[in-house]
Amino acid sequence: MSKNTKLFKKLVIASVAMFAFAFALVPLYNVFCDITGLNGKPSLARAEVSTAVDLNRQVGVGFLTHVQNGAPFEVTVDQARVTVKPGEMNQVTFSAHNLSNESRTMQAVPSISPGLAAQYMHKVECFCFTQQILQPGEKVSLILLFYIDTEITPNIEELTLSYTVFDIVTDN
Amino acid sequence: MTGAADNTQDSYPQATEQHEHHAPTGFKRWFFSTNHKDIGTLYLGFSLLMFLIGGAMAMLIRAELFQPGLQLMEPHFYNQMVTVHGLIMVFGAVMPAFVGLANWMIPLMIGAPDMALPRMNNWSFWILPFAFAMLLGSLFMEGGGPAFGWTFYAPLSTTYSNDNTAMFVFAVHIMGISSIMGAINVIVTIVNLRAPGMTWMKTPMFVWTWLITAFLLIAVMPVLAGAVTMVLTDKYFGTDFFNAVGGGDPVMFQHIFWFFGHPEVYIMILPAFGIISTIVPTFSRKKLFGYHSMVYATGSIAILSFVVWMHHMFTTGMPLAAELFFMYSTMLISVPTGVKIFNWVATMWRGAISFEVPMLFAIAFIVLFTIGGFSGLMLAITPADFQYHDTYFVVAHFHYVLVTGAVFSIMAGVYYWLPKWSGHMFDIRLAKTHFWLSLISVNILFFPMHFVGLAGMPRRIPDYALQFADFNAIISIGGFAFGLSQLLFVWVVLKCVRGGEKVPANVWQAAEGLEWDVPSPAPHHTFATPPVIK
Numbered sequence: 001m002s003k004n005t006k007l008f009k010k011l012v013i014a015s016v017a018m019f020a021f022a023f024a025l026v027p028l029y030n031v032f033c034d035i036t037g038l039n040g041k042p043s044l045a046r047a048e049v050s051t052a053v054d055l056n057r058q059v060g061v062g063f064l065t066h067v068q069n070g071a072p073f074e075v076t077v078d079q080a081r082v083t084v085k086p087g088e089m090n091q092v093t094f095s096a097h098n099l100s101n102e103s104r105t106m107q108a109v110p111s112i113s114p115g116l117a118a119q120y121m122h123k124v125e126c127f128c129f130t131q132q133i134l135q136p137g138e139k140v141s142l143i144l145l146f147y148i149d150t151e152i153t154p155n156i157e158e159l160t161l162s163y164t165v166f167d168i169v170t171d172n
Numbered sequence: 173m174t175g176a177a178d179n180t181q182d183s184y185p186q187a188t189e190q191h192e193h194h195a196p197t198g199f200k201r202w203f204f205s206t207n208h209k210d211i212g213t214l215y216l217g218f219s220l221l222m223f224l225i226g227g228a229m230a231m232l233i234r235a236e237l238f239q240p241g242l243q244l245m246e247p248h249f250y251n252q253m254v255t256v257h258g259l260i261m262v263f264g265a266v267m268p269a270f271v272g273l274a275n276w277m278i279p280l281m282i283g284a285p286d287m288a289l290p291r292m293n294n295w296s297f298w299i300l301p302f303a304f305a306m307l308l309g310s311l312f313m314e315g316g317g318p319a320f321g322w323t324f325y326a327p328l329s330t331t332y333s334n335d336n337t338a339m340f341v342f343a344v345h346i347m348g349i350s351s352i353m354g355a356i357n358v359i360v361t362i363v364n365l366r367a368p369g370m371t372w373m374k375t376p377m378f379v380w381t382w383l384i385t386a387f388l389l390i391a392v393m394p395v396l397a398g399a400v401t402m403v404l405t406d407k408y409f410g411t412d413f414f415n416a417v418g419g420g421d422p423v424m425f426q427h428i429f430w431f432f433g434h435p436e437v438y439i440m441i442l443p444a445f446g447i448i449s450t451i452v453p454t455f456s457r458k459k460l461f462g463y464h465s466m467v468y469a470t471g472s473i474a475i476l477s478f479v480v481w482m483h484h485m486f487t488t489g490m491p492l493a494a495e496l497f498f499m500y501s502t503m504l505i506s507v508p509t510g511v512k513i514f515n516w517v518a519t520m521w522r523g524a525i526s527f528e529v530p531m532l533f534a535i536a537f538i539v540l541f542t543i544g545g546f547s548g549l550m551l552a553i554t555p556a557d558f559q560y561h562d563t564y565f566v567v568a569h570f571h572y573v574l575v576t577g578a579v580f581s582i583m584a585g586v587y588y589w590l591p592k593w594s595g596h597m598f599d600i601r602l603a604k605t606h607f608w609l610s611l612i613s614v615n616i617l618f619f620p621m622h623f624v625g626l627a628g629m630p631r632r633i634p635d636y637a638l639q640f641a642d643f644n645a646i647i648s649i650g651g652f653a654f655g656l657s658q659l660l661f662v663w664v665v666l667k668c669v670r671g672g673e674k675v676p677a678n679v680w681q682a683a684e685g686l687e688w689d690v691p692s693p694a695p696h697h698t699f700a701t702p703p704v705i706k
């Protein structure tokens with residue numbers, strides 16, 4: 001094999017490897033964000049109930065809902081903002097309304113701002129864990145059970161939980 | 173020499189430089205060519221054509237922005253112009269021009285008979301016209317071409333784009349494959365075909381900068397291919413790489429894109445550094461000051477270019493630590509870049525400088541590229557970036573580094589080597605006119621953009637607030653003047669190719685390098701027997 005062919009093959013392999021690397025960036029990105037909690041993606045796993053409560057701190061938690069791409073839902077929250085003690089269990093009720101004449105499936109995707117606060121938000125029960133099938137015109141109440149970690153860093157006094165609501169499929 | 177080089181040469185006599193040329197003529201000569209000079213010419217001609225097409229789009233953009241309000245076009249068409257102007261200039265004009273210069277000059281500079289992989293060289297050029305035909309063709313289809321900016325951020329390119337996006341994606345794939353093949357060819361040529369005795373530290377600066385550029389290309393062009401592939405599958409095949417509902421993340425698009433995008437900007441400037449490092453010593457009649465530091469600075473810039481990508485994304489929201497890291501790493505790049513600028517100035521210092529046309533462009537490059545570098549430093553300051561982000565200040569910044577940087581260096585290189593390629597001196601009076609017209613108009617065009625940008629004029633919008641009207645009229649006049657001046661460039665080049673005063677082998681007397689040992693015009697085959705470097 002000539003010198004040129006050898007080097008050529010190495011460089012082709014390098015190019016293919018870099019193409020694969022572009023796709024490897026996807027899981028790497030998710031793992032990196034998981035470990036560092038940088039992008040505000042909260043855990044979608046069901047949390048254990050907290051045993052300790054920090055009575056000396058108050059954290060403000062705001063709620064936002066946002067329907068994406070003109071999906072035929074109306075999603076509202078009963079309280080736009082609550083003040084909670086770390087470790088204490090809280091319940092917030094959302095209501096969802098299917099505005100269309102068809103059966104629709106709804107998926108809510110949570111995001112927390114500031115991003116670093118995401119790791120301190122523990123959800124014991126959330127409608128975002130599952131998808132909801134809504135019949136034509138149906139109105140349902142959706143429950144969120146959560147607590148804020150007692151380990152939450154002192155500089156976070158206020159955080160916002162935002163739900164983006166997507167229309168998954170039209171259920172025929 | 174090595175096997176592949178012998179393959180291209182074994183049917184030709186070794187000794188004479190002026191032997192008869194047996195290759196086919198006309199269309200077949202160019203279509204089947206494996207000759208580095210022919211392919212270099214093809215690349216340069218193609219890049220000039222793309223420069224004019226992309227420039228025509230810029231003229232339309234400036235015509236629309238001449239006055240506030242919507243005069244000439246629909247916003248959707250304006251968006252297509254902005255997008256395709258960017259894509260054409262980056263992938264069609266600047267990059268192929270550098271590849272063309274590499275094809276022409278690297279074998280001549282290192283004393284090689286041709287590129288190491290000549291058949292692949294033919295392929296890497298001839299797939300390009302198809303890529304751009306597809307990209308430009310999409311403009312004429314129902315719904316129009318890409319309109320999401322050359323950065324094709326998701327979800328603009330996925331959820332909100334039209335069905336012609338597939339044509340954009342495949343065009344970028346082909347451009348990427350072409351660039352990667354070109355880069356592989358450059359690396360194999362430089363590593364294997366340097367003349368006996370040409371050690372790494374005797375290799376000309378242009379060759380060095382291209383070697384490093386080629387490694388950058390191999391590292392990031394496949395990542396761009398990956399990014400467009402993800403856009404393709406997200407849009408047409410139901411994947412959710414960038415769609416939050418399926419567990420994806422649109423911000424991840426920006427990470428993947430800028431992981432490609434930042435090294436890409438150095439791909440477009442490192443060969444320019446090589447050209448300037450070649451021209452300045454010739455017309456200063458001194459050796460390049462700090463050759464070794466130039467090599468190390470180029471390498472440092474290349475390595476640093478991989479750890480700064482998030483400075484394009486400061487406003488996406490990131491922790492303080494990341495903001496600080498990317499601010500400082502970005503500023504750190506100004507150190508090796510400063511080394512280069514000071515080395516060029518030191519090369520000129522107390523030199524016997526003469527102001528031939530290539531030198532005029534080189535000096536303009538040094539001054540104006542530095543201005544672009546300074547506005548880059550301003551953008552690197554995270555808190556200030558929140559104000560500058562997506563304004564005309566950014567447009568001013570990257571046009572200073574790409575037009576008065578990359579494009580001026582290409583013109584400097586063309587004026588420097590054109591007599592070697594054609595055997596004729598160009599019309600110096602016309603070329604100087606072209607230089608001065610370009611220099612003045614390009615500053616009228618881009619300098620006021622700093623001010624409207626700082627005052628808050630957003631980029632990529634066909635209309636603007638009334639207080640920006642006067643400056644935009646001035647900018648547009650500068651734009652038309654700069655655009656028209658380039659027609660003069662086309663004329664100077666054509667006139668020089670057709671005829672003119674004959675030039676000797678060493679056109680610029682004081683020029684050093686193997687390319688000046690071969691006759692002018694450079695014969696079809698050179699260095700069939702490698703020269704020995706002492």
